[in-house]
Amino acid sequence: MNAKELLDSYASGDRDFSKRSLVGLILTGANLSGANFIEADLEEITLDIANLEDVExxxxxxxxxxxxxxxxxxxxxxxxxxxxxxxxxxxxxEAFLIEADLSDAILVETNFSNSFLTSANLTRSRLCRANLSNAFLTGACLNGADLRGANLTEADLTRANLTGANLAGADLSRANLTNAKLNWANLANAKLIGADLTGTYLSTLRSIEGTDFTDARNAPNSVDLVNLVNIEELKPEE
Incomplete structure (x- = not known):
């Protein structure tokens, strides 16, 4: 099925494109809201500025x-x-991305507010200035993710793995980081105001310069903070 055939089929009322091979199609600006692409092969497809609301x-x-x-x-x-x-x-x-694989994805300024990313793989993803407010990231893998300037206010990061993540300037106010892993993370100028750090792994942080722990639950004290920061030359274990 080529791009014209797909759009004509959609225009005639067909919404079921499940398990179809649509590799590499160019569908810039297409309106495919409500369509069913379950188990479809959409590798390298172009769907920029498209309407994909409520799509499966x-x-x-x-x-x-x-x-x-x-x-x-x-x-x-x-x-x-x-x-x-x-x-x-x-x-x-409000999208559902449970156990989705977004590793190495470019998610700059993407809006994930109120979305469900439970157990999603976001390893090395680029999430600069992304909106993850109120998102459910329980058990998500964010190893090495670039979250500079991201909005994570009130996000649920319970048991999330943020090892080596760059959270410089990120806002994690009132976020739930219970049992999350922040080893080797960069928290420079990050806001953790009112965040829950119960059981959070905070060893060998890259930086906490300017980090705001105001009213954070179980936040490290000033002495612990000094001991948490490791020198830049050290590298995390492979």
Whole structure:
């Protein structure tokens, strides 16, 4: 099925494109809201600035896909593969991405507010200035993720793995970091105002310069903070 055939089929009322091979199609600006792409092969597809609201994309292959600027509000992407995908400025508020693979994805200024990212793989993803407020990130893997300037206010990061993550300037106010791993993370100028740090792993932090722990639950004291910061030359174990 080529791009024209897909759009014509959608226009005629067809919404079921599950398990189809749509590799590399260019669908910039397309309106495909409510469509079913469950288990479809959408590798390297171009769906930038498209309307994908309420779309079913669970278990689909979106490796290296371009979804930048697209609307994916309340979309279902549970178990979807989005490795190296580009979703710059996309709106995924209230979307479902449980156990989705977003490793190495470009998610700069992406809106994940109120989304469900439980056990999602966000390893090395670029989340600069992303909106993750009120997002559910329980058990998510954010190893080496770039979260500079990200909004994580009231996010649930229980048991999340943020080892080596760059959280410089990020806002984690009132976030739940219970039993989360922040080893080797950069917290320079980050806000953890009112955050819950119960059981949080904070050993060998890269930086806490300017970090605000005001009213944080179980925050380290000033003596502990000095001992938490490791020298820049040291490298985390492989």
């Amino acid at each position: 994309l669970n278990l689909a292959n979106l490796n290296r896909a371009n979804l930048s600027g697209s609307i994916l509000i309340q979309a279902n992407l549970n178990g979807t593969i989005l490795e190296q995908a580009s979703l710059i400025g996309a709106n995924l508020s």
